[in-house]
Amino acid sequence: MTLSEQLRIALDGKWRHVREQARVELAGMDLLYDPTLSMDQARDRVLEQLRKLVPTGIPAAGFTVENGGLGDPGMSVTGIEMLAQFDLSLMVKAGVQWGLFGGAIENLGTKRHHDAYVRDLISCDLLGCFAMTETGHGSDVQSLETTATYDPATQEFVIDSPTPSARKDYIGGAAAHARVAAVFAQLRTLDEDHGVHCFVVPIRDEDGNDLPGVTTSDCGPKGGLGAVDNGRILFDQVRVPRENLLNRYGDVAEDGTYSSPIESRNARFFTMIGTLIRGRVSVGGSAGAAAEVALSIAGRYAVQRRQFVGVDEEARLIDYRVHQRRLLPLLARAYAFRFGQNQLVARMHRMQSGGTPDAQKQRELEGRAAGLKAAQTWYATRAIQEAREMCGGAGYLEENRLTRLRADTDVFTTFEGDNHVLMQLVAKEQLTAYAQEVGGLDPVGMVRFVAGTITDVVRERTAAPTLIQRLIDARPGKDAEHDLLDRGTQLQLFEDREEHLIETAARRLRRADKEDPAQAFAVFNQAQDHVVRVGVAHIDRIVLEAFTAGIARCEDEEAAELLRKVCSLYALSVVEEDAAWFMAHHRLTDSRAKQVTIEIDRLLAELAPLTLTLVEGLGVPEHTLGAAMLEG
Secondary structure (H helix, E strand, C coil): CCHHHHHHHHHHHHHHHHHHHHHHHHHHCCCCCCCCCCHHHHHHHHHHHHHHCHHHCHHHHCCCHHHCCCCCHHHHHHHHHHHCCCCHHHHHHHHHHHHHHHHHHHHHCCHHHHHHHHHHHHCCCCCEEEECCECCECCCHHHCCCEEEEECCCCEEEEECCCHHHCEEEEECCCCCCCEEEEEEEEEECCEEEEEEEEEEECECCCCCECCCEEEEECCCCCCCCCCCEEEEEECCEEEEHHHECCCCCEECCCCCEECCCCCHHHHHHHHHHCCCHHHHHHHHHHHHHHHHHHHHHHHHHHHCEEEECCCCEEEHHHCHHHHHHHHHHHHHHHHHHHHHHHHHHHHHHHHHCCCCCHHHHHHHHHHHHHHHHHHHHHHHHHHHHHHHHCHHHHHCHHHCHHHHHHHHHHHHCCCCCHHHHHHHHHHHHHCCCCCCCCCCCHHHHHHCCCCCCHHHHHCCCCCHHHHHHHHHCCCCCCCCCHHHCHHHHHHHHHHHHHHHHHHHHHHHHCCCCCCHHHHHHHHHHCHHHHHHHHHHHHHHHHHHHHHHHHHHCCCHHHHHHHHHHHHHHHHHHHHHCHHHHHHCCCCCHHHHHHHHHHHHHHHHHHHHHHHHHHHHCCCCHHHCCCHHHCC
């Protein structure tokens, strides 16, 4: 077995069989986006492709066996992530149909909804959409304006868009294909408001015409994802039966009486939203997969393209240190994020396969998913743009796919929540030490529940805790030669940064008068950039830990040794980018900061000859890259 194959095994993780199936089955289905099609033609084609996925088992994997599925959440997320290697429009279309719409039905509904909808939505006999975002409300879901008012006289809910800003917006499937929507609205009954709940609302008849009271419209051409039919929906007193309330976490009796197994309205909302975590996990993983495609193209181009005179002939791009500096750290991050994503998917799978999850562990998972989604989508935007530039003018040609990847992933930074908002959610979980009270994203709530101590939160290790502690305990002294290549030293630097940022952010937030909302908001607002840095540092740390644990699981020593070097390149690249912080806070002296750069250059020299091996290790089949410049 080749070294690149051993790397691929290590990277593929628990759902390796799903990735291998995708590399064979999906590669033979002609899934790459066709830029010559019109918008309507592209939408029709992607719908046809969606139906072709049904026999692969990927759609059924995310649903329980009782409801006609396979009961394998990890397979579902991994399968959708693999679609991103081919066409991100198809990935998004699949994510909406089976992840968001289907996930809402199964996770927020009960048996009556499962029996009525799940099998048909798995098979695509029922096409749906996920109507949460509104023109006036994106991240602040609790403040949605759409209403669902119960009428006891007819035992119906009246779905209404009371203001222009209540229009459901950017909804995938709403422009053309969806017949039914999972609509999030404020539930009102007997003159009481019980917060946001989800309702099944038919929006079109079998001929594709809007139903009475429903007005759909098309968002039109976008910056990317041209085959996804994003649209808008307005409701004008649309009546649906009482049974159309997805009632797992809140129900309304015939007489209008409301009941819920969760007394707290705030906790109930976040429990409902938490069940839909797969969408966020899939977006992050798919962004990483798209970056892997771009880097596979740029990496192969770098080892074959020659430019300017070298010693005996024109040198290859990868022979130049500047090109190594641009490409190899991004490859190292691709490896790091894959290990981090594998760990996240495994945790999600265990939690969603084991009955009612522990509330604290659920919140930890939500924070992890939010942070990795933000980190991976930011990274994808950067990596794909750099890959485009590294391929020069050829990279700008549609036939070499990089501009398509760049356009299609652009929106991922705001899919499933704006990244800066999500990083604040990550920080909130650290700063509040998982307080029992659910504070959401409310700035005043965050200030109110800042923990008195945060040490235990920081020290909660996310992967192989015994291994991580052993490496930190065994680290050499600062004066040891090449100590910066020691994994324990790297882990300690990451932990120190996170701990310091949390402690200082907490001190800033504790200055607020917790009983004065105006002052609490002002203090939070002044510290907001600090709060975001807490989230970034936390994700950097858990990704490094996941990479370290992944190396420990690698059974081939040659592959493990190469992974150690790639991991060091990842870790030191992060340190170098934030060198000002490490120096200002006395974690690095001037001389050690310079040594970071020296060690990175040494690693680049060692890894550059193995660029093709590293690219092949990502597991994107060469014949699926779709880049004309690599052919011949």
